[in-house]
Amino acid sequence: MSDTDLLFTPAAKATALIRDRKLSPVEYVDVLLKAIDRAQPKLNCFRVVMAEEARRDAKKAEEAVTRGEKLGPLHGIPVSIKDLVDVKGVPTRHGSAIFEDNVAQADDVLVQRLRAAGAIVVGKATTPEFGVKGLTDGPSFGITRNPWNLDRTSGGSSGGGAAAVAAGLGPISLGTDGAGSIRGPASCSGLVGLKPTLGAVPADTTRDAFGNNVFAGPLSRTITDAAIMHSVLVGPSDKDPWSLSGPSQQPLSPKLAGRDLSGVRIGYIELTANPRIAADVRTNTRASLAAWEAMGAVVEEVTEKIDWIEYEGRVLYQANFAVFCAQYLPKWQNQMDPVTLAFMDRGRQFTLADFRNAQFARTALFRKIQSLLARYDFLVTPTNARTALDVTHDAANDEVIIDGVKCGITRQGWTSYQYPFNLTGHPALALPSGFGADGLPTSVQIVGKWGAETDVLRLGALFEDAQPWAQHRPSM
Secondary structure: OOHHHHHOOOHHHHHHHHHOOOOOHHHHHHHHHHHHHHHHHHHOOEEEEOHHHHHHHHHHHHHHHHHOOOOOOOOOOEEEEEOOOOOOOOEOOOOOHHHOOOEOOOOOHHHHHHHHOOOEEEEEEOOOHHHOOOOOEEOOOEEOEEOOEEEEEOOOOOHHHHHHHHOOOOOEEEEEEOOOOOHHHHHHHOOEEEEOOOOOOOOOOOOOOOOOOOEEEEEEOOHHHHHHHHHHHOOOOOOOHHHHOOOOOOOOOHHHOOOOOOOOEEEEOOOOOOOOOOHHHHHHHHHHHHHHHHOOOEEEEOOOOOOOOHHHHHHHHHHHHHHHOHHHHHHHHHHOOHHHHHHHHHHHOOOHHHHHHHHHHHHHHHHHHHHHHHHOOEEEEEOOOOOOOEOOOOOOOOOOEEOOEEOOOHHHHOOOOOHHHHHHOOOEEEEEEEEOOOOOEEEEEEEOOOOOHHHHHHHHHHHHHHOOOOOOOOOO
16 A cells, blocks of 8 residues: 555554554554655644654554554544644644643543544644634634645634645544534535534533533544544533533434435525525535435425524624633733634624523524424535635635625625534534535535434435545645
C-alpha cells in the first residue's frame, strides 16, 4: 500500500490491519506526521501537532498488539481533537488569544473515551474564537483552508478537523456542533458529520447544561467510521444531566435491516429559513432522494409552513456570547475576532423578554419536528444551501450569494438547515451528495427521531453504497 493510499484508508480498515499485524501503528503515525508537515503550511488546520506524544502512544499501541492484549475498536487510529476540547498537557486555546497559555490539566471525558478505545491523539484542530462562526479563521491563528480549493473555507467551527480528514491527515476527528459546526464543515469538505441526539454524548464543559445546544461527534470519510466513533463517545457522565437520563441508543429499525426500504417514509424539506437553494445543491439533493426512492422508500415534500425561529435562534446564540464574553472585553477586546465582537454587540440589544420568548420558541420548534417525525421516519434537507464560501467572507456582515442573489448572513442564507436541530436535539447526519458546478462538495442532511442514530447512519450507509464518495480525494 502506498503512503497516499494509507492516508486515505478508513479507520475501520486500518485498525483491522493493525489487529492482523499487517500495519504497524508506529509506521502509520510516522507517515501521517510527515503528511501533516507537508500540508499544514497550505491548510493551517492544526493549532498544535502532538508529534512526540503521538509517536509515544503509537509505540505503546504496537506493543499491545505484540503482547496479544485486548484491543479497542479504534486501536492505533490517529484522531485530531477540536481546540475547544481539553487534551491533557496541551493548551485549549478556544481559537482565541485570550487562552493562549491555557494548558489543560486533564483529558475531557470524550478524549478519555477515545484513548480507551485505542485512538492516538495527533493534534488539536483549529476552530474560530469560541466556535463563533461557520468559517474557521481568527486573529490568533490565521485562516484554515479547504483542501478541495484553498481559496474556500472548510466550514466552521470544526473546520480544522474537517480540513484534516478531507486531506488524509487522519481518518477521524472529534468536532463539536453548536449551530451546525460539525455538519457545515462536513458539507464543505466532502465528509460525513454526525450531530447526535441531545444527551447521547455528554457535554461536560458546556456552560448551560440544562439549556444545552452544543453537541460533540465525529467527522470522517465513511459512515462506518462515524458509527464506530459515535459508539465510543456515547454514554452518561455525572457532569451532564441530559446524559444521565438521556435517550438510549435505539436498536436498528427492522424495516432498515435490508436494502428494501418499502416501509420507509421520508419527508423532504427544500427550504427552511433560507430564501434560496443553489441549483446544483438542489439537483444533488433530489438525486439522493431518488436513490432512496429506488430502494422503495416513499419520499414526500413537506410543504406546510414551519416557523424555523431564525430570529429566536439568533437571540439565544448572540445573547450567550454577549454574556459570557463580556468579562474579556476590558483586556482583550483589541485581540478578539471582529465577528465575536459584532455578535456580542447584537446580543446586548436583546431584552430578557426576547430571550425568554426565544426559549419558548425552541420548545415549539421541538414539538413541530416531533409531529413531523410521527408522520415520517426521517426528514431530509440539503446541509448547506450552496458550496463552500470564500475564506474572505465576513460572517458578521457579508451576505451569502446564491446564483447571483443576496440571501442574508450565513445562518439566514447558507447554514439555515443546521441550527434548528441543535435547538430541537434530534440527531442529524451530513453526508456527501456529489459535487457542485464549481467542483466543490455538496451535502445532504438526514434527521431522525430521538435516539435513532443507528437508523440515521443506516439510511446514510445505504446511500453511500449506492453512490460511493470516499474514493474522491482533493488535489492540493
